[in-house]
Amino acid sequence: MIVAPARSNRKQITGNAALFYVAWQLSRRGWHVMPTIRNARGSDLFVANGDETVFFGVQSKGQSAKDDIKVATVREGNVIDHVMSDWWIITNEPSSDQPTCYILTKVEVAERAKRDRDGQCWIKLTHCHEFKNAWDRIGMAPTF
Incomplete structure (x- = not known):
């Protein structure tokens, strides 16, 4: 019998499911x-890649069926200064049978982030259709 996680653990489990789903997708592509x-x-x-001539970092964000995702808390300055990883992969419903991923560069994240009054920066995924399941943007790992 499968028991649903306690409310306090759901966010962590969603994040872990997203992280390992992204790792699986990249591994399938030879990375x-x-x-x-x-x-x-x-x-x-x-x-x-296999001979370690290409490296990049990925920020993984997981969420359960929302239209927007928190990117950063930025009290002062530009969002781009707080977005560190080369790629951001936002996984919607990572525990489902068919998660949806949005694959963006850090520049695209910073360009699309909107700041609220509290200094929280958000991206509205409904405005990111061109990035939906766009694994070809990262592509297969190059071999030499």
Whole structure:
């Protein structure tokens, strides 16, 4: 019998499901993927090709069926200064049988982030259709 997680654990489980779904998708494309320490500032995944000539960081965000996602808390300055990873992959409903991922560069995240009165920056996924399941943007790992 499967028991639903306690309310306090749902957010963490959603984040973990998103992280490992993204790692699986990148691994399928020939990339070597290493998760970093959770809840640390910066990338959630470090990614490299087989001979380690190409490297990039991925920020993974997971959510359960929302239209927007929090990007950063920015009290002063530009959003781009607070967006660290090369790629951002936002996974909607990662625990479902068919999660949806939005694949954006850090520049695209910063360009689309809207700041609220509290300094929280959000991206509205309904405005990101061109990034929906766009794994070809990252592509297959190059081999030399």
